[in-house]
Amino acid sequence: MNRSHLANGVGLLLLAIAFLAAGLRILHRERAEADAGVTLRLAHWQLESGMREAFELIARDYEALHPGVRVRQIPIPERIYSNWSTTQLIGGTAPDLMQLGFGSTSESANITRYFHTLTAAVEEPNPYNRGTPLERVPWRNTFLDGLESAYDGRLFEVFGVSPVGASLRLYYNRSLLRRITGSDDPPRDYAAFERLAGLTAEYARQTGRAVVPLAGSRYNAPFLMNQLLSHQCQRVGTELNPLARFPASPEYLYLGMLDGRVPLRHPALEAGFGLMREIALQCPPGFMQLSRDDAMLLFVQQHALMVMSGSWDATGLRQQAPFEIGVIATPFPSADHPRFGRNPIGPVADSGMVGGVGLIGVTRASRHPEKALDFLRYLTSRNANERFSHASGWLPVIDGVPPPEFMRAFMPRTSGFPNGPSLRWGNDTVRWLDTHLHHLFAVSGSVERFISVAEDSLPAALRSDLERDVRNREASVRRNESSVEAARQLLALNPSDAALLRKREEMVETQNETEANAAYLHLRLTHATPR
Amino acid sequence: MAPRVPVPSAPARRRIAALGLAVGGILAAGAAPAPAPETLVREGWEALALVRANDARRLFAGVPDDAGSAARAARLGEGVALLNVQPRSERNLERARRLLNALAAGPADEIAIAARYHLARIDHVHSLRPNLDAAEASYRALLADHPGHPLAEQAAPKLALLVVYRSSEPDLVESRLRELETLAARLVDPSAARDTRLLLAQAALRLQGNHARAVALLRPVLEQATIARSNRRAEAWLIFAESSAALGLTGDAVRGYRQFLLETPRDARAPEVTRRLAVLGFDPLPPP
Numbered sequence: 001m002n003r004s005h006l007a008n009g010v011g012l013l014l015l016a017i018a019f020l021a022a023g024l025r026i027l028h029r030e031r032a033e034a035d036a037g038v039t040l041r042l043a044h045w046q047l048e049s050g051m052r053e054a055f056e057l058i059a060r061d062y063e064a065l066h067p068g069v070r071v072r073q074i075p076i077p078e079r080i081y082s083n084w085s086t087t088q089l090i091g092g093t094a095p096d097l098m099q100l101g102f103g104s105t106s107e108s109a110n111i112t113r114y115f116h117t118l119t120a121a122v123e124e125p126n127p128y129n130r131g132t133p134l135e136r137v138p139w140r141n142t143f144l145d146g147l148e149s150a151y152d153g154r155l156f157e158v159f160g161v162s163p164v165g166a167s168l169r170l171y172y173n174r175s176l177l178r179r180i181t182g183s184d185d186p187p188r189d190y191a192a193f194e195r196l197a198g199l200t201a202e203y204a205r206q207t208g209r210a211v212v213p214l215a216g217s218r219y220n221a222p223f224l225m226n227q228l229l230s231h232q233c234q235r236v237g238t239e240l241n242p243l244a245r246f247p248a249s250p251e252y253l254y255l256g257m258l259d260g261r262v263p264l265r266h267p268a269l270e271a272g273f274g275l276m277r278e279i280a281l282q283c284p285p286g287f288m289q290l291s292r293d294d295a296m297l298l299f300v301q302q303h304a305l306m307v308m309s310g311s312w313d314a315t316g317l318r319q320q321a322p323f324e325i326g327v328i329a330t331p332f333p334s335a336d337h338p339r340f341g342r343n344p345i346g347p348v349a350d351s352g353m354v355g356g357v358g359l360i361g362v363t364r365a366s367r368h369p370e371k372a373l374d375f376l377r378y379l380t381s382r383n384a385n386e387r388f389s390h391a392s393g394w395l396p397v398i399d400g401v402p403p404p405e406f407m408r409a410f411m412p413r414t415s416g417f418p419n420g421p422s423l424r425w426g427n428d429t430v431r432w433l434d435t436h437l438h439h440l441f442a443v444s445g446s447v448e449r450f451i452s453v454a455e456d457s458l459p460a461a462l463r464s465d466l467e468r469d470v471r472n473r474e475a476s477v478r479r480n481e482s483s484v485e486a487a488r489q490l491l492a493l494n495p496s497d498a499a500l501l502r503k504r505e506e507m508v509e510t511q512n513e514t515e516a517n518a519a520y521l522h523l524r525l526t527h528a529t530p531r
Numbered sequence: 532m533a534p535r536v537p538v539p540s541a542p543a544r545r546r547i548a549a550l551g552l553a554v555g556g557i558l559a560a561g562a563a564p565a566p567a568p569e570t571l572v573r574e575g576w577e578a579l580a581l582v583r584a585n586d587a588r589r590l591f592a593g594v595p596d597d598a599g600s601a602a603r604a605a606r607l608g609e610g611v612a613l614l615n616v617q618p619r620s621e622r623n624l625e626r627a628r629r630l631l632n633a634l635a636a637g638p639a640d641e642i643a644i645a646a647r648y649h650l651a652r653i654d655h656v657h658s659l660r661p662n663l664d665a666a667e668a669s670y671r672a673l674l675a676d677h678p679g680h681p682l683a684e685q686a687a688p689k690l691a692l693l694v695v696y697r698s699s700e701p702d703l704v705e706s707r708l709r710e711l712e713t714l715a716a717r718l719v720d721p722s723a724a725r726d727t728r729l730l731l732a733q734a735a736l737r738l739q740g741n742h743a744r745a746v747a748l749l750r751p752v753l754e755q756a757t758i759a760r761s762n763r764r765a766e767a768w769l770i771f772a773e774s775s776a777a778l779g780l781t782g783d784a785v786r787g788y789r790q791f792l793l794e795t796p797r798d799a800r801a802p803e804v805t806r807r808l809a810v811l812g813f814d815p816l817p818p819p
Contacts, residue, residue: 482614508722519692
């Protein structure tokens with residue numbers, strides 16, 4: 001036997017062993033599932049501390065209520081979720097429940113092909129709310145946002161619900177703050193933040209410790225910078241809104257920048273860029289090259305006093321940090337700030353929630369779609385949501401559920417004025433920013449230098465994003481028009497279908513609104529000339 | 532001597548028998564009755580409702596031309612599905628146009644009205660080279676030929692957005708808004724009237740800053756409570772309140788702000804709306 005035959009034989013043998021092992025594994029799983037009666041599999045990418053534990057807790061609770069049903073979670077790392085979920089969905093081997101949002105689970109055509117709609121189900125009360133004040137309330141209205149964040153505006157359907165909400169806050173090291181300032185008081189506004197940054201730098205000099213005020217990274221720093229820039233654009237954003245005295249959305253800021261109403265040297269933008277530069281100078285050198293994990297490590301190792309992040313990091317930070325953590329809202333400049341007090345209208349109110357975090361849908365591959373839907377109802381019932389929120393350390397989403405003590409600071413601020421538009425909208429503008437912000441952030445950079453560069457090349461990016469936005473809106477109208485006609489025809493066949501009637505009305509309404517907004521943006525764009 | 536005929540062995544005979552049975556089975560399945568045209572049409576619309584245009588087109592195409600009224604419905608479905616078949620191509624649009632033109636030329640029934648509406652939509656938004664003048668003319672003709680018809684009146688908001696956002700020249704804007712206000716007042720279908728008025732109110736504010744016109748257009752929509760989506764309802768109440776406040780119509784402003792808070796109490800604008808109510812001397816909710 002020559003060498004190549006031997007190599008082929010060994011290769012085939014290995015392949016056969018691998019095939020056999022995989023087959024046995026699948027057989028074992030199917031047998032175990034068959035023994036358990038019904039097994040519901042739930043795939044998600046929320047690997048943050050607390051989430052898997054919370055899913056386990058609720059799964060065990062559900063199993064206790066439903067003997068014969070087993071719930072198994074399949075945590076998949078975020079970076080491979082897109083490929084993994086696509087393979088499972090196309091292969092027909094998808095689990096019963098899947099988190100939506102990446103790859104195949106984010107595209108309209110795939111969602112309808114692979115997931116059941118929950119639109120009709122969310123109009124019915126959640127049976128697991130029996131005996132609570134939400135007993136008779138339609139499931140959708142038991143959510144804090146009325147499921148607005150779960151509504152798929154492209155398809156006019158709800159495909160998933162989520163057990164958690166999220167918000168952005170500034171975390172700080174309480175003991176380090178005490179050592180630096182001799183006080184427990186965190187900075188409540190930007191002036192206090194500036195003072196604290198100065199004291200931190202002084203502390204680092206005096207003690208020789210490597211401590212910076214902010215653990216910035218390309219992931220974390222933009223959260224804070226974006227909020228501060230938006231705050232500076234509160235007033236000008238409101239002036240750009242012809243419909244109501246509230247800030248317009250970013251596309252109207254971009255139009256204003258293109259048609260000369262808001263030049264790059266507008267005081268609001270200059271001040272916003274100035275704030276961004278000041279924040280950058282409080283971060284470690286080269287922070288835009290650092291990752292989210294680098295920033296968290298800096299904070300946990302006490303090389304940074306503060307870090308901006310979402311509520312999703314709260315449990316992990318609490319577990320890893322060998323110190324007490326405090327949480328505050330963004331320290332915005334107050335009205336009496338000498339440099340940054342004139343452009344904002346006031347303190348920022350937020351809805352507090354980043355909606356639609358981790359929506360979970362029922363796949364068409366599920367052998368037990370009714371059971372899977374039932375588990376979703378349980379997961380988002382008032383009692384289960386309270387247990388989930390406390391176990392995970394994430395914000396609750398159901399009306400009346402109190403957040404865990406530590407999460408109170410993450411709940412929505414209920415006073416103030418909405419934040420303004422910013423420049424973190426549209427692929428081309430964000431890309432332009434990411435490749436040109438060094439003119440602003442570098443020690444040798446400046447606001448003046450950044451604006452000079454921006455005047456040359458930013459308008460093209462703004463225009464490109466606006467044109468794409470108009471095209472996307474028009475494409476959405478075209479795509480959904482057939483569905484509107486289909487709903488009209490199906491309604492003619494079954495005029496008593498109240499859910500379909502409602503859906504059709506919503507579709508018609510949304511279509512007309514989307515199309516009118518696209519037409520208006522198009523008109524404005526034809527009059528806007530890049531400066 | 533007679534030629535020897537080869538006889539298959541026993542196992543071979545069994546295989547041949549099995550093959551025969553399988554072929555027979557397939558043929559029998561093939562001979563099963565095809566779904567009724569009405570079923571295909573319904574399934575076609577169901578597929579299209581889920582944005583599965585290719586599946587829908589195949590189902591509609593399965594209905595023969597001699598299937599009576601189902602055939603006309605199927606040709607409409609096929610024409611509409613073709614507008615969404617990917618990739619979008621002039622060839623598919625041309626086929627859709629042919630199908631819809633044939634239906635529009637037939638008896639002036641629901642199908643013909645729908646066909647005319649979609650032909651106008653092809654000129655307006657589907658065509659790779661839109662013909663806005665043709666779309667406008669088609670919308671106007673549809674409205675003139677079928678006054679009060681719910682589907683024909685769906686052309687009204689489309690006409691409104693096409694006409695009003697074609698120019699920002701002040702005189703043109705004024706004359707177009709005036710004409711379209713008259714049209715909106717004549718509409719019978721609640722959803723057509725709602726959307727036409729809503730978009731004209733927004734256009735009046737965007738292009739003219741005309742609060743009085745916006746309030747006049749929004750008032751009947753809000754009073755008839757025809758807005759389906761709660762966030763859109765909230766938005767309309769807020770615009771109504773803001774324009775009323777600008778005109779010094781305190782009662783309307785208060786009503787608008789309160790309705791906004793009722794619709795969307797957790798909106799980020801709610802605290803400021805509550806403050807604006809307080810400035811006017813009112814609480815968020817009316818006294819019991």
